[in-house]
Amino acid sequence: MDDLATMLARVQFGITAGFHYLYPPLSIGLGIFLVVIEGIYLRTKDPLWRQVARFWTKVFALTFAIGVATGLVMEFEFGTNWAKYSRFVGDVFGSALAAEGIFAFFLESGFLALLLFGWDKVGPKLHYFSTIMVCAGAHFSAVWIVVANSWMHTPAGYHVVQGPNGLRAEITDFWALVFNPSSMDRLSHVLIGAWMAGAFLVVSISAWYLLKQRHQAFARASMKVGLVFAVVASLLQLVTGHASVVGVAQNQPVKFAAMEGHFPASARADLTLVGWVDELHQSVSGLTIPGGTSFLLKQDFTAPVPGLLAVPANERPPVQITFQAYHGMIAIGVALIALSVFAAISWWTGRLERQRWLLWVLVFAVLGPQFGNQLGWLAAEIGRQPWIVQGLLKTRDAISPNVSSGQIIMSLILFTSVYLVLFATFLYLLNDKIVHGPDPEDAHGPLAKLPQKITDALSGHRADGEA
Amino acid sequence: MDLNTIWFILVAVLLAGYAILDGFDLGVGILHLFIRGDDERRLCINAIGPVWDGNVVWLVTGGGALFAAFPEVYASAFSGFYTALTLLLVTMIFRAVAIEFRSKRPSHAWRHGWDIAFSVGSFGAALLLGVAFGNVAAGLPMDAEFNITAGLLGLLNPYALLVGITTVVLFAMHGAIYLVLKTEGELQARIRTWVKPLIFAFIACYVLTTGATLLWQPHLAANMKAQPLWFAVPILTVLAVANIPREIHHGREFLGFLSSSAAIGLLVTLVGVGLYPNLLLSNPQPEHSLTIFNSASSPKTLKIMLIIAAIGIPLVLTYTAGIYWIFRGKVKLDKASY
Structure with a gap:
């Protein structure tokens, strides 16, 4: 296969998926937030909460529109750029994608109409029901796509047989496919990452209003719920993150070794907090706890852990980027836990609004979950290389044979420029909404x-x- | 009936549902630049406001169903139409965000820019969908591994372009009837004057396309010749099309809208009947065609998918109908509007 075409197709998928992945997490996180806010409004009937709900509904609509538009690109891209992959996995992966359409997208887009335009058309209970359905739809969409993606990491419930056009995977056990070894760990990790994205967006904008001393009643109400949400989500993420990494060590030892920068075929694994991988000399320099990884996995500082050298060179992923993405994600996660807990205590003791530096940190903290989500996704997907479906199909054997590098360059340039325009417009409108x-x-x-x-x-x- | 045929019908139903539903909001987009006045343009956008993204989901789900039920077709068609689909995605992105972004700023230049994006995007999407549909109906050159070997220029052949233009005119007509239903007063009176010329333009395109099909694509009539009962489909199509001007003439726009919806559904059915059991017809080497048998997922997967569809589709239809019902009647601008 053409290596250049493979690389271009990967770059295009990375850019389009990375850009897409900025928005659905916000919809998922803000979805939960809206359910809470509107619930409070229905209980207290305090008009302030209605104002809060409507403001965040408008922000939600903005993120949703771009999520839909960029999601369509993803669905088409499997077929356009990865035809051989699609032929190989369609029986398995296509089913999850179709279920996503039927169970999630219709629900989400249908009830979104009532959420956005139904304030004066339907009663408050039906409106609240719509808000819950939109939130559920957003979560369901994550369920099916993460299930499908997890199957690529830890395939289960399938067998490989001769299809009409070469070998392909077919479902043997649907529930084994859905509950494949990594799907629930990864799903909870992705969903809570999305909650963090939503929570910190709310906290960030509220902090900005408090700094500027504008809309203070509104900002305090949003901040209160946002901070609680941020603390809960950040702490939960520690739990799902730990479960995920134990799962990776079990099911994808090579990826795990790349994430930790652990080279020896079988030896004690150190825990590097910050470091740099020297791929040439197969070592990592940095701040290390000797045997720390062994201890975290097996409660024994000397337990041997399989490393990258346990597999041939052509089955190892790029180590540096996997390692750095993984460590970056963890650093961000830990920082966000500290920040949200500290800010919550400040708020609880009534000091938050006087600590202007802290409010400024909270304003910029909106970037934290976004970078964390992107880095985590990079570590997960690059760490799986050279496989597109772990152990079954290599990435270079998955692209469309009849699509030329020139065509991919054309679409790559087109999508990148369109996305840059979209992103600039999104920021401009979001800013406009905040200023307004x-x-x-x-x-x-x-x-x-x-x-x-x-x-x-x-x-x-x-x-x-x-x- | 075998599972493969059931899935052929289900995919066709999803695509027909998409054409009927997104057809009218694409049509509203095509006509958008001809609407004068900012309030009037906002009224038209808000006429589709609550429903357009649900309508797009029919395409998303149709694509997903094709991927799941006939992965070989999904892979061949999507990689074979690479450049066309890239352009389609760009048009659809622009029209989607234009709806959301347009009225967010009062500036004239801002709104005019997004108006153009919305209208050109809608026109381009309708044209590209029509061209793709025309190519599928006519058949495409394919190799032994089911890869489509026609480039972009090969896809832009006269027959496919004719189907593309017919699609644009059909959607514009469908959208105009929808707008007459949803608007009132002067705006409605103005759009009403567009409906008849659009109907006649569509009938002209329809006659041309039918003639071209009989002349150049005789394979599409083979199933009907073998089983004459299927001639009911083209006859019903003609009746549905002919009924549109009649209902409009009598001021019954809702029935007119149902007629144009039926016409769109029947046109998709007509091509489905013509192609069956092929999904991607290889032309000129018919032995390289992808049929519902050599392109399908395993029977077990088709069965699982059927259970998913049996649970999901009734739910979807119920709340989609409910939402159309809640947003029935004339569109009015309020604070929540686009």
């Missing part, structure tokens, strides 16, 4: 149908109440 702030009228319920006099009286009353 929550709409004071959003605090009011569906009053439009009441006679003008009553509307005036009510809004006058509420304005007084707020002041």
Whole structure:
């Protein structure tokens, strides 16, 4: 196969998936947040929470639109660039993708209409139900795509047989496929990463309002829920992260060795906190706890762990990038736990709004989960190389044979420039929305149908109440 | 009926559902630049506002179902239409975000720019979908490993372009009827004057395409000749098309809209009947064709997928219908509008 075409197809998939992966996590995280906020509004009937819900619904809509548009690219790309992969896995992978369409996307897009446009069209209970359904749809979509992706890491419930056009994988046990050895670990890790993305976006924008002393009632309400959400998600991520890494060590020892930079075929594995891989001399220099990895896996500082040299060179992934992405993700995760816990204590003791430096850190913390998610995904996918489906199909045997490098360069340039425009526009609009702030009228319920006099009286009353 | 045929029908239903539903919002997009006035343009966008992304999901799910049920077809068609699909994706991205972004800023230049993106994107998407559909109907050169060997220029042949243009006109007509249903007053009166010329333009395209098909694509009539009962499909198509101007003339736009929906569904059915059991017809070497048998997933997978569809599709239809019902009636601008 043409190595250049493979590399280009990988770069294109990396860029389009990486860009896509900025948005659905925000939809998933904000989805949960909206369910909580609207739930509080329904219980307390306090118009402030209605205002909070409507503001974040608008931010949600922005992330959702780009998520849908860029997701379509992903679905097509399996066929356009990875035809041989599609022929090999269609029986297995296609099923998960189709289930995603039927169970997740329809649910999400259908009820989104009510979430966005239904405030005055349907009753509050049906509206709340729609919010829950949109949130559920966003989560379901992660379920099916992560199940499909996990199957590529730890295939199960299949056999490889002669198909109509060469060998291919076919389902033998659907539930074994769905609950393949890595799917639940990876699913929980991805979902909670998405919650963190949503939580820190809320915290970031709220912190900015508090710094600028604008929309303070709104910002305090958002910050309160956002911080609790951020602490819970960051701590949970430690649990799912640990489960994931134990799973990787068990099921994909080569990837695990690359993540830890562990070369010897079988020896005690050290735990490097920060380091640099010397691929030539097959060593890692940096801050290390001797035997730390052995201890974390087997509660024994001297337990041998299989390393990269246990497999031939052509079955090893690129070590440096896998190692750095993995360590970067962990560093970010730990930093976010510390930050969210510290900020929550500050808020609890009433000092947060006076600690301007901390508010500034929170403003920029929105980048943390995004970088963490991207790095984690890079470590997972690059660490699986040279395989596209672990142990079954190599990446270089998976591309479309009839698509030329020139065609891929063309589409690569096209998608990259379109995505740059989209990203700039997204930031511009998000900024615009933040500067504009929550709409004071959003605090009011569906009053439009009441006679003008009553509307005036009510809004006058509420304005007084707020002041 | 065997599982492969059931899945052939289900994929066709998903594609027909997509053409009917996204057809009208693509049509609204095609007509967008002809609408004058900012409020009027916003009304038209909001007429499709709550439903357009649900409509796109029919394509996403259709693609997923094709991948799952007939992976060989998914792989061959998507890699074979590489450049065309890249362009289709770019048009669809622009129109999707244009709907979301357009009214977010008051600036005239901002809105005009996104108006162009929305309209050109919708036009391009309809044209490319039509061209792809025309090529599938006509058949494509394929090699022994089922790779499509035609380049972009090979796909832009006169027959496929004719189907592409017919699709654009059909969607524009469908969208105009939808807008008449959803708008009122002066705007409605103006759009109403477009409906008849669009219907006649579509009928002209339809006659041309039918003639070209009979002349150049006789294989599409073979199944009907073998089983004359299938002639009901083209006859119903003609009746549905002919019924559109009649309903519009009597001011029954909803029935007119149902008729144009039926016409779109029947046109997809017509091609389905013509192709069966082929999915990707190899032309000129028919032995390299992908059929519902040599391209399908295993019977076990088809069965699992059928269970998933049996659970999912009734749910989808129920709440989709509910949402269309809630957003029925004339569109009005409010604070939540685009």
